[in-house]
Amino acid sequence: MSAFPLKHVYEAQQFNRELLDTVMQTADEMKADLADGGRRYARALDNKIMASLFYEPSTRTRFSFESAMLRLGGSIITTENAREFSSAAKGESLYDSTRIINGYADVIVMRHHEAGSAEKAASVSDIPVINAGDGAGQHPTQALLDLYTLKDSFGEISGLKVAMVGDLKYGRTVRSLSYLLTKYTGTEICFVSPPVCRMENDIKAHLDQYGIPWTEEANLDKVLPEADCVYMTRIQKERFNVPDEYEKAVGQYILTPERAEAMKPEAIIMHPLPRLNEISQEVDDNPRARYFEQARNGLYIRMALLWLLLNR
Structure with missing residues (x-):
C-alpha cells in the first residue's frame, strides 16, 4: 500500500x-x-x-x-x-x-x-x-462510515438513489455524505425536509458542479417507494436560534412500520443517531433497518x- x-x-x-x-x-x-x-x-x-x-x-x-x-x-x-x-x-x-x-x-x-x-x-x-x-x-468520518454501510449493503454505491430526510440545514452528516456521493457515477439525492430545514445552497451548487441530480420534496410518502436508502435525521434543537422554527420542523417526518413497508424490499434505512421519534422503535426489527449496523x-x-x- x-x-x-x-x-x-x-x-x-x-x-x-x-x-x-x-x-x-x-x-x-x-x-x-x-x-x-x-x-x-x-x-x-x-x-x-x-x-x-x-x-x-x-x-x-x-x-x-x-x-x-x-x-x-x-x-x-x-x-x-x-x-x-x-x-x-x-x-x-x-x-x-x-x-x-x-x-x-x-x-x-x-x-x-x-x-x-x-x-x-x-x-x-x-x-x-x-x-x-x-x-x-x-462530520467526515460519519460520512465515511455511511458510505461504507451503503457499500456493505449494496456491493456498489454508483447508481443509488438516496433520500435525505429531516434537518438538512444544520445536519453536518448529510452535508458530508453529499460531498462523498459526488465521487460515484449515477447517484441521485432527494432532499426531504421542512421549509426551515432545507439543504443549504452550497451543497446544491457542489452537486450541480459534479453533475449529480438532486430534487427537493416535502412529501416523504412520495419518495419512499423510489429510494434505495432513506437517511433519516433528527431535528437538532440545539442548532436553532429561533424556538418557533424548531417547533415548525420537529415531528413532521416519522418513519413508521407502515411507511417502512412502502419501501423497496432491498432498500435500507439509515440514521446517524441519536434519534428522537423520527424512526419508530417498531421499525428496528424491519430487515431494512441498518442504523445499528451503521453505528458499528x-x-x-x-x-x-x-x-x-x-x-x-
Missing part, C-alpha cells in the same frame, strides 16, 4: 475515489481481523496516544474512536466536555489548546461547536487532527483512519 497522502481529516472534500477505496478496504481488513480475534492489528499503534477533545456531547463518535485506538494497541487521553472541563472554560483559545496538546499526543480527535474549527486546528498542528463534527459544518461500522472506519494517518 502506498503512503496515505492526508495528514489531517477535517472535511469530506479531501477524499477522492482512490482514497475512499483505500479507507474502505482497510476498514474491511480491520473488520475481518476483529472477527478473527483481533490479533493482526492488536499492537499496530503501540506507544501511540490519541487525545479525545470533545467540546460537544457525543456517544457513538467518541466511544468508537476511543475503542478503535484501544483495539489498535494505542492509548487515549480524554475530556468528556471540553467547554466546561478544560482550559476553554478559562478562555483558552482553540489555537493554544491545539499547540499544547501537540506535546502530549500523536493524534487529536476533535468535536467542536463552531463550523470550520477542525481545519483551523489542523493549520497549527504538527500531529494529525481528525474532525469528529464541527457544529453545523461537517464506525469502529472499523475509525480504526482504518487512525492506522492510515499514524503510519504515513
Whole structure:
C-alpha cells in the first residue's frame, strides 16, 4: 500500500475515489481481523496516544474512536466536555489548546461547536487532527462510515438513489455524505425536509458542479417507494436560534412500520443517531433497518483512519 497522502481529516472534500477505496478496504481488513480475534492489528499503534477533545456531547463518535485506538494497541487521553472541563472554560483559545496538546499526543480527535474549527486546528498542528463534527459544518468520518454501510449493503454505491430526510440545514452528516456521493457515477439525492430545514445552497451548487441530480420534496410518502436508502435525521434543537422554527420542523417526518413497508424490499434505512421519534422503535426489527449496523461500522472506519494517518 502506498503512503496515505492526508495528514489531517477535517472535511469530506479531501477524499477522492482512490482514497475512499483505500479507507474502505482497510476498514474491511480491520473488520475481518476483529472477527478473527483481533490479533493482526492488536499492537499496530503501540506507544501511540490519541487525545479525545470533545467540546460537544457525543456517544457513538467518541466511544468508537476511543475503542478503535484501544483495539489498535494505542492509548487515549480524554475530556468528556471540553467547554466546561478544560482550559476553554478559562478562555483558552482553540489555537493554544491545539499547540499544547501537540506535546502530549500523536493524534487529536476533535468535536467542536463552531463550523470550520477542525481545519483551523489542523493549520497549527504538527500531529494529525481528525474532525469528529464541527457544529453545523461537517462530520467526515460519519460520512465515511455511511458510505461504507451503503457499500456493505449494496456491493456498489454508483447508481443509488438516496433520500435525505429531516434537518438538512444544520445536519453536518448529510452535508458530508453529499460531498462523498459526488465521487460515484449515477447517484441521485432527494432532499426531504421542512421549509426551515432545507439543504443549504452550497451543497446544491457542489452537486450541480459534479453533475449529480438532486430534487427537493416535502412529501416523504412520495419518495419512499423510489429510494434505495432513506437517511433519516433528527431535528437538532440545539442548532436553532429561533424556538418557533424548531417547533415548525420537529415531528413532521416519522418513519413508521407502515411507511417502512412502502419501501423497496432491498432498500435500507439509515440514521446517524441519536434519534428522537423520527424512526419508530417498531421499525428496528424491519430487515431494512441498518442504523445499528451503521453505528458499528464506525469502529472499523475509525480504526482504518487512525492506522492510515499514524503510519504515513
